[in-house]
Amino acid sequence: MSDIVPAIGGALVKTGSVIVGAVRFGIVVAQLTAASATMAGLSHQVRSTFKYVEDCAASVDRLSDTAASLNVDPLTVGEHRDAATVMRSCKDDAEAMATECEEMSSIFHTTADEHIADYGSVADAANNMPDGIDMADREFYSNR
Template sequence: MSDLVPVIGGALEKTGSVIVGAVRFGIVVAQLTVASATMAGLSHQVRSTFRYVEECASSVDRLADLAASKAVDQSTVNEHREAATVMRDCKEEAEAMAVECEEMSSLFHETADGHIADYGAVADAANNMPDGIEMADRTFYSNR
């Protein structure tokens, strides 16, 4: 075998293990942060959409009032009022969904913070090991 090919089990393997561990830590924190932001954004989007739906319901109510003032048949007026009511009834469920999304966003954020608190010091230590000092086997840290 060529002297240029590193031997598996040597310093290259240990360095690779440290790099993989640091990358995994960073990926987990990044994914949790993205999930938190995504859920917060979804909550905002749900509320924005249903503000629009509320405006639509008000518009349909105005159309029902206009139809009633123009002596349009009562079933048409009633259909408009029912449509506006359905729109408003959905808003309560959407608000509950928005609250759930906010709670999930907070939980993802707390989980990321907890992961950093639990493993951040280990990741920093692994990334900043002085030359000549080798990292312990990854399995040592896996049961923390």
């Protein structure tokens, strides 16, 4: 009876190793896909936020014009115009940030696709190993 225990233990260890490898593959792909979606969403959010800032700047310009037409002191009118200018001054930085986020999203997406291309067939083979055929040691696949 003691001869059976090591054989069952060895099979369980190998099966567990295959399952862990498949789970890791799935987790990596899921994390890369999630990172891609998050970065795309961040890019959209940056652009949306800056659109709001641009609208605020236009509103401040209108207030400046109204204040000037009502003979409000030039210093106050000038401060409002300066505020609108400051709001607009970050446009280039916001656009650069949004573009960088889009590029990162694309890189994460490409990395996920490449990971699937490189290791997807290995994960599929590991998940679909016929009974009685042992999977090679994980280190065999580490130098692909």
